[in-house]
Amino acid sequence: xxxxxxxxxALKKSYGLKPVLRNVNxxxxxxxxxxxxxxxxAGKTTLLRIVxxxxxxxxxxxxxxxxxxxxxxxxxxxxxxxxxxxxxxxxELTAWENLLFFGRxxxxxxxxxRARKLLQQVGLARRMHERVATFSRGQVQRLxxxxxxxxxxxxxxxxxxxxxxxxxxxxxxxxxxTEHTAQGGTSLFTTHQQERALALSDCVVxxxxxxxxxx
Numbered sequence: 001x002x003x004x005x006x007x008x009x010a011l012k013k014s015y016g017l018k019p020v021l022r023n024v025n026x027x028x029x030x031x032x033x034x035x036x037x038x039x040x041x042a043g044k045t046t047l048l049r050i051v052x053x054x055x056x057x058x059x060x061x062x063x064x065x066x067x068x069x070x071x072x073x074x075x076x077x078x079x080x081x082x083x084x085x086x087x088x089x090x091x092e093l094t095a096w097e098n099l100l101f102f103g104r105x106x107x108x109x110x111x112x113x114r115a116r117k118l119l120q121q122v123g124l125a126r127r128m129h130e131r132v133a134t135f136s137r138g139q140v141q142r143l144x145x146x147x148x149x150x151x152x153x154x155x156x157x158x159x160x161x162x163x164x165x166x167x168x169x170x171x172x173x174x175x176x177x178t179e180h181t182a183q184g185g186t187s188l189f190t191t192h193q194q195e196r197a198l199a200l201s202d203c204v205v206x207x208x209x210x211x212x213x214x215x
Contacts, residue, residue, distance in 0.1 A: 014058055037190075
């Protein structure tokens, strides 16, 4: 690890009159896995969406490797792989077509080779030419991981990343995640399970009352 990779400073976000993030300050070192705990509605998803460049804060900054997540949103998105409750997949396309679409969107070199490898790694090679609309919740989650990793992003933002996965799916995803970390990747992930947070992370923090508290 060689210094901060993600820096969040005095971040605030409200929806109407309801403040969700009041004053979030957070630093994640390069290569670190950080778990983010918090009750439903604590703002965990909102925080991840701001870092991903998908939602604008009302105040404060989030920077990835020095890039501002608002001002440099397009560049930031190329650095981030986002696994969220929404799969960000096209149901009318096949698994293969989805990965090729996102691979080309991110100008991935050898996109077909990368897509084929990821489909094998998430256990979907046999169903690669089937439409996503026919997939189970767990299969959609596996493909979401493949989509998030297709451009080899240095930062993974994971919102309850094991949702819908059976034991086999969880093991496949953890292998991918371990590979990402071994290659120097950084991760920020949410979970409701403190035991899993401790097992999968280098550091655990809690989002409470719109602020970060160390566990």
